[in-house]
Amino acid sequence: MHFLFYSKILPIFAFKILKMYQQYPSLLLENAVNELSRLPGIGKKSALRLALYLLRQDVADVARFTDTISAFRNEIKYCKCCFNISDRDLCSICAGDKRNRRIICVVETIRDVMAIENTGQFQGIYHVLGGVISPMDGVSPDDLNINELEKKVADGEADEIVFALSATLEGDTTNYFIFKKLSQFPVKITTISRGIAVGDELQYTDEITLGRSLLNRIPFEKTLK
Numbered sequence: 001m002h003f004l005f006y007s008k009i010l011p012i013f014a015f016k017i018l019k020m021y022q023q024y025p026s027l028l029l030e031n032a033v034n035e036l037s038r039l040p041g042i043g044k045k046s047a048l049r050l051a052l053y054l055l056r057q058d059v060a061d062v063a064r065f066t067d068t069i070s071a072f073r074n075e076i077k078y079c080k081c082c083f084n085i086s087d088r089d090l091c092s093i094c095a096g097d098k099r100n101r102r103i104i105c106v107v108e109t110i111r112d113v114m115a116i117e118n119t120g121q122f123q124g125i126y127h128v129l130g131g132v133i134s135p136m137d138g139v140s141p142d143d144l145n146i147n148e149l150e151k152k153v154a155d156g157e158a159d160e161i162v163f164a165l166s167a168t169l170e171g172d173t174t175n176y177f178i179f180k181k182l183s184q185f186p187v188k189i190t191t192i193s194r195g196i197a198v199g200d201e202l203q204y205t206d207e208i209t210l211g212r213s214l215l216n217r218i219p220f221e222k223t224l225k
């Protein structure tokens, strides 16, 4: 029994522990792996592969890579009108002179702006909420850019507000919350038609379906039971 334990079982156990606590020959490498593995979808194994790949590149190339990421994080701005990401105070959409500034499409994230822009079917401007109301995730209306939207409508800046949030419970809750807030103002409130299946996130919908949904928008009140 003892013989079996020391000769067979213990080495397997020790090997497993060793694998769990990967030893690195360099603290610098270990730090790089730890940082890279903080990225979503990157495990320790992938992080090690990426770190070793970077090690094989020219120092100047790696510097350009890290400088680019640093500049992106440090210098990016949020459009002061719609909260889209931007290099200037106003994003290129808000600053564009061909857009109808009186039709405002309400979306959750910057990725939704990109998805709708890719359809080429929307000529208005956007308002990025920064998420949806989700008590489960601790997101309340105050965490989102809802007051800023209400101010635009109260100031008479919009003829139409178009809801283009995900067809999820949280998206519906957010639509209804904003609808209630804005119903006191003389503004048309519409929603993109739900050719988009329930539960779909906007950015995963194909361009043709999304484009059609934008063109065939319907009064929001019609969607209320």
Ligand SMILES: [Zn+2]
Pocket (backbone or CB within 6 Å): 079, 080, 081, 082, 083, 084, 090, 091, 092, 093, 094, 095
């Ligand atoms: Zn903007």
